[in-house]
Amino acid sequence: MRYLEVTVPEGKREVVLEILEDEGIDYVVSDETSGRGYAAVVRFPVPTRAVEPLLDRLKRAGIGDEASVVVINAETVLSEQFSTLRDRYSRGGQLGARTSRQVLRTKADELTPPFSIYTVMLLISAVVATAGLLADSPAVVIGAMVIAPLLGPALAANVGIVTGDARLKSTGFRYQIVGVAMVVVASIALATLARFAGLEPAGVDIVVATELEERVAPNLFSLAVALGAGIAGILSLTRGFSEAIVGVMIAAALIPPSAAVGITVAWGMYGAAIGAAVLVIVNLLSINLAALATLWIAGYRPQGLFEVSPTRTPTYTYAAIFGVGLLVLAAPLAGVTLLEFHTTELESAAEEEVEAVLAEPQYDGLESDDVAVELDGDYPIQSVERVVVTVTTRNPEPESGLADRLYEEIEPHSDDSLIVEVQYIVSEERGEDDDTDAQRVTIRTADGT
Known part of the structure; x- marks a missing residue:
């Protein structure tokens, strides 16, 4: 709810009061005696939704910028006539609707x-x-x-x-x-x-x-x-x-x-x-x-039907500028998004292929520890550079042909050429309780070619 105080210019008092009567608004009128060209001060409560249409109607009636309008928040209004006015402006919706254009x-x-x-x-x-x-x-x-x-x-x-x-x-x-x-x-x-x-x-x-x-x-x-x-x-x-x-x-x-x-x-x-x-x-x-x-x-919108068209044009113009600029600049963002999807798919496929290869008898004793897809760091649009496969083993020597074998299985899942790098974590048993020490060692890098 809002409480309005309108300082009415000389010659406009009757017009303002007629509008308030027509709207069914309770109001109080005081004579204005400052000698600054005002005839009266009118005070009245209105529902929030009523502020904008009421001020627009006053402006169409000739109460323009020379009038002084103060809008104040009202906590409570006890009036049967105000309740009727509030119900009319609620239109079946929630009370306390949008802020008026002037307050906005x-x-x-x-x-x-x-x-x-x-x-x-x-x-x-x-x-x-x-x-x-x-x-x-x-x-x-x-x-x-x-x-x-x-x-x-x-x-x-x-x-x-x-x-x-x-x-x-x-x-x-x-x-x-x-x-x-x-x-x-x-x-x-x-x-x-x-x-x-x-x-x-x-x-x-x-x-x-x-x-x-x-x-x-x-x-x-x-x-x-x-x-x-x-x-x-x-x-x-x-x-x-x-x-x-x-x-x-x-x-x-x-x-x-x-x-x-x-x-x-x-x-x-x-x-x-x-x-x-x-x-x-x-x-x-x-x-x-x-x-x-x-x-x-x-x-x-601006007040009045005649002001809608002049403002609609710049609004559409700014919306078009924002929209076209957004579409153009969203293209590289779409490229990054597709790359992230591709990277996720490649990493998932690589994990499956690594598990399948290490399950073969000749690679007994090797276990997959991690599979990571690394990008080339060429911002903002990057590309896949390598797949790093980390395996654990107790053999300090690299497994012959493993990198090439993994490359053969992983490479078809990528649209671009990539490097497959195999790293080993060499674990050693110690003590009676079979505790182990593990040390990450990069033994060999291969691209499968």
Whole structure:
């Protein structure tokens, strides 16, 4: 429920009161004596669903921007006439419906902090996210998501589009673009300092050693977070759900990938940086497309029939830009997804073939310990490089012909040429209780050719 206070311009008092009477609204009228061109102040409670159509009707009657309107949350209204009005606007649905268009603009604007505060909070978030990724600490990365103020700009841009508010739209897009750029630049600076300080693990792939791997080679499932965040963000704004939780979702889609771009650039891994950058752009497009579609489906439009068409065109234009960009950039994500499916299938088939080969009599005493498919590390679109088969044995000598035999069985399951590498874990008995020592030894590598 809402409680409205409308300052009525001179000459419009009768028009306003006629509309309120026609709507069946209980109201209180006070004379306005400030001498600033107002005739009266009208106060009245209305159901939430009634705010937008009522203000639209007042505007069509000539009560424009010169009137002052204050909308306040109302806890309880005890009135039989108000109960009738509430039932009429509930339309058989849940009470406390969507936020009015006018309040929606205000809420979106309030969720966008001053630029100085926005900059400071994002820089802090970038530092925390970069440190968390380098330290391979999910808890620290989550902390970076919590403090990132990205919800307001993402929602403001799309509220501005569907309601025809150019200022809100430009502010939202500017904050988003500048914010992501700041995170990337800050992450490059911090990661460069970390690398020069000797924090790079010697001989270890930084992508594999940290939480970066899923962000530099993203798949189509990465879209789920961004699309869900965009939809949930609008629902939180229009239906009163917790904005804080939704803000973490939006930050989860943007902050870690942006920090991943900075880290991989600092480490000179430009292919991985491209993969992370694609994920950032895809998530930005997904959040905005989902938010825009949710707003439009929910029926948010500018006031009046004559204002729908001018706003429908830019809304469709932005939706097309978001959609086409998303489709183009989703192509490499689809490639990564197909590669993951292929890798899983190849690993499963290789495990079966290894078990079948080792069950043959000539390989008695050998047992499969692990089968792993390794990629070539050529980010963002990788390919299968080798299959590593680890077996346990008590014989310190490699089994002649095993690598070639495994290659013959595994290679048909792959579309590309690959290497089959056989590693041995040599175990030795010791003591009366048959305790064993096991030592991993790479005896031989073979590609079957």
